[in-house]
Amino acid sequence: MKLKNAYLIFVALFILGSCKKDDDTPGEVVPPRLLSEVAAEDDAEIVTFLKTHFYNYEEFENAAEGFDFKIKFDTIAGANSTEESLFDSSKLITETISVASSDWGRNDGEVVDHKLYVLVVRQGVIEGKPTIGDNTILRYEGSLLNGKLFDGSSNQPLLINLSGVVRGFGNGVEYFQTGMGPIENGDGTVSYDGYGIGAIFFPSGLGYFSNPPAGSAIGSYTPLVFKIDAFAYEKDTDYDGDGIPSILEDVNNDGNLNNDNTDESSEPLNGRVPNHYDTDDDNDGIPTKDEINLDANGNFVSFRDTDKDGIPDHLDKD
Structure with missing residues (x-):
């Protein structure tokens, strides 16, 4: 199932910016707070919320006619x-997900475990779950722990690639099976049946940390909550069309595709892209698609290592 052109394309709010500057000292970049310190504070806030709140589980367990x-x-x-x-x-x-402080502009060498909490209220009826590299069809609502909305999607399905959003959101959606559809409603809209329903709670280290989107209700070092309806996904999405399913471009196998960039040193600073966005992963002038083994239909079969040095051809410039 190809989802790239399905319905509405979601232009991610989740693109991270640069470190903020201290207004009191023009030109001086203020480093973010210690990642370990913020992670502990955020987790305490989330746990307090989880221990003092409940969801309408009885309505889900005994769904009455007309329940939404x-x-x-x-x-x-x-x-x-x-x-x-x-x-x-x-x-x-x-x-538990490990995050390096260098991802947030610190050079102290910290690698800090962060807790991701996923509430799967209803699992979808279709077996299989998306990976961090897949395109998904979702409906969502984003809020702070105090209930203040910062992003409420439309009621129609949105196309979202799970590596194009903040890490907590993408990794959280991986826990949901999806539903049946799309079903044409006859009025230009579509719907799904039996889809996954739940919520994701995560600390700022898996969200925006010190760099929330300008003009949003999200503050620095703010835990986030997303309610999720998981409608569908495209198994083995090949986001850049280079012949390799995006999930197989996680070279360091850390569940984060955005820190895998084999040819980073040869790319211009403002043009660096991770492998799952790059059609020539080693920048040797030969398209990645021509350095892997594909079947007659152009589907990925295996990696190729011509010189037997343990490095696949598409990552081996020599």
Whole structure:
């Protein structure tokens, strides 16, 4: 299933900018805070939210006719004092992801574990889940822990590549199976059935850290929440069309495609692109597609290593 031209193309809000400068000292770049310090603070905030809030799980478990299958969070207090917290829900999944402080402009050598929390309220009916390299069809809503919305999508499906968004969002969506569709509604819109539903909670180190989008409601060092409807995905997306499924371009196998750039040293500073966006990964003048093994239909078969040096041809300039 090819999704590149499906419906609406989502131009990512999630592109990271440069470090902010201190207004009191013009021209002096202020380094971001310690990654380890912020990670601990963010996780404490998220855990506090998860332990003091619940979602409308009873509505999902006993769905009445007309139920909209929307997640709603509320505080555990008063009439809701006996509700099961998000933290104690069997639907909550936790993943630990390592982040280097150098990703955020620090040179202190820190590599810090960050907790990603994924609430899978309803798993999709289609077996298989997207990878960080795949195109997906999603509906989402982004908010702060205090409930303030910063990004509410339209009700129509949006095409999103999971490596073109902040890491917590992309890695979180990997936990969702998708649904059946698209189903034409007869009015120019489409819908899906049996899709995955849930929410993702993650610290700023997996989001924007010290560089939130200009003009947004997101502040520096702010944990984020996304409610997700996972409609569909394109298995083995080849984003740059170089013949290699994007997920196989994770050279260092760290679950992050954006830090794999084999020919970075030979690319201009303002033109550097990771391998999954690059049709000539080693910049040797030979397209990647001509340095791998494809079948008669142009589908990836295997990597080629002509000189037997352990480096695939498409990553080996010599």
